[in-house]
Amino acid sequence: MATAAELEPWEVFRQEKDGDPMRHGGSVMAPDAELATHYARELFGRRQESVRLWVVRRRDIVDLADLDLLQPPLDRSYKKPGGYLMRDKLAAAREISGESKPKARSSREARSR
Amino acid sequence: MTVAALPAVALGELLRSMADDEFVIGFSDSEWTGIAPLLEEDVAMSSLAQDELGHAAALYGLLGKLVAANPDALAYDRQPGEYRHCRLLDHGRGDWAMTIARRYLYDSADAVRLEALAGGTWEPLADLVGKLIREERYHRMHAGAWLERLARDGGEARARLLLALRELQHDAATVFTPLPEEAALVGAGILAMPMAELERRWRATIGPVFAELDLPMPPATRQIERGRLDHGEAFRWLWGEFTAVRRSEPGATW
Numbered sequence: 001m002a003t004a005a006e007l008e009p010w011e012v013f014r015q016e017k018d019g020d021p022m023r024h025g026g027s028v029m030a031p032d033a034e035l036a037t038h039y040a041r042e043l044f045g046r047r048q049e050s051v052r053l054w055v056v057r058r059r060d061i062v063d064l065a066d067l068d069l070l071q072p073p074l075d076r077s078y079k080k081p082g083g084y085l086m087r088d089k090l091a092a093a094r095e096i097s098g099e100s101k102p103k104a105r106s107s108r109e110a111r112s113r
Numbered sequence: 114m115t116v117a118a119l120p121a122v123a124l125g126e127l128l129r130s131m132a133d134d135e136f137v138i139g140f141s142d143s144e145w146t147g148i149a150p151l152l153e154e155d156v157a158m159s160s161l162a163q164d165e166l167g168h169a170a171a172l173y174g175l176l177g178k179l180v181a182a183n184p185d186a187l188a189y190d191r192q193p194g195e196y197r198h199c200r201l202l203d204h205g206r207g208d209w210a211m212t213i214a215r216r217y218l219y220d221s222a223d224a225v226r227l228e229a230l231a232g233g234t235w236e237p238l239a240d241l242v243g244k245l246i247r248e249e250r251y252h253r254m255h256a257g258a259w260l261e262r263l264a265r266d267g268g269e270a271r272a273r274l275l276l277a278l279r280e281l282q283h284d285a286a287t288v289f290t291p292l293p294e295e296a297a298l299v300g301a302g303i304l305a306m307p308m309a310e311l312e313r314r315w316r317a318t319i320g321p322v323f324a325e326l327d328l329p330m331p332p333a334t335r336q337i338e339r340g341r342l343d344h345g346e347a348f349r350w351l352w353g354e355f356t357a358v359r360r361s362e363p364g365a366t367w
Contacts, residue, residue: 028153034258039153042160
């Protein structure tokens with residue numbers, strides 16, 4: 001049966017009002033789902049700040065924090081909706097051709113043309 | 114029902130007994146703040162205690178209108194012998210098992226009492242009771258969860274629970290102490306049935322739970338008619354605590 005030694009963390013997600021996304025609220029320590037739900041209710045709902053809670057045993061959560069998978073070292077900017085980041089490539093090309101970066105035209109010049 | 118037609122004496126007794134019950138159990142449970150078995154339970158029990166004080170405030174408010182008195186004065190300015198909470202709540206805080214046993218017995222009895230008032234003919238009370246029922250549902254879930262855990266533990270937890278139930282057994286049913294002139298409440302449709310009948314309902318409700326957990330059912334109450342009188346030393350001490358600030362400066366505005 002539950003003793004203090006068998007307490008484990010449960011993660012609590014809360015919805016503030018109908019239609020809102022579930023947001024992580026924090027965690028509680030409890031020996032089982034029933035008491036975890038009671039404690040979640042007291043810590044994240046007793047002031048009427050939630051309309052729904054999700055209470056998840058932390059060890060049931062699939063955890064992925066591998067930086068090789070999440071932050072690969074090579075450039076991934078081509079996977080972004082904006083496509084390649086051109087600034088650095090342009091700077092490198094100018095370096096090779098010896099051209100300087102064109103200055104921004106003043107507004108007077110722009111109008112005179 | 115018009116105010117003139119109200120059975121005012123009996124209604125006053127009913128409101129006072131309910132308010133005092135909630136007030137006293139709220140203060141007893143608030144004694145766990147800071148020393149409950151774990152942090153989460155500390156928050157939970159303190160919050161439950163606050164709920165009960167909130168219920169007491171609402172009930173003293175109704176009583177205050179009925180007898181033209183200030184709710185704070187009703188709560189704090191009486192002598193210990195003038196309180197009408199049931200003797201079940203007169204045993205001091207005790208250990209955690211005692212607190213859970215008392216909570217379970219009280220919450221299960223209170224639920225039966227509230228059900229008998231929910232459809233009552235006096236709207237202010239019936240309205241309030243509808244709200245109390247919604248809040249007390251959680252209290253019962255909490256007490257039930259703990260009762261089950263202590264009972265099934267089999268070790269020191271179960272031993273302490275059995276000791277607590279034994280200490281409380283003769284006062285367990287005192288929530289259902291017959292009220293002075295309660296027949297008038299039943300006659301007016303404010304209370305669905307007499308307290309003795311409510312006690313039978315309560316026993317039918319908790320019977321299966323006690324059987325399942327192999328716990329002894331409380332015996333019939335000796336001198337049930339005195340179930341809200343004869344408050345002892347434990348209550349005098351609690352009264353001294355909860356009136357200490359109020360008595361330190363009578364009439365002060367906080």
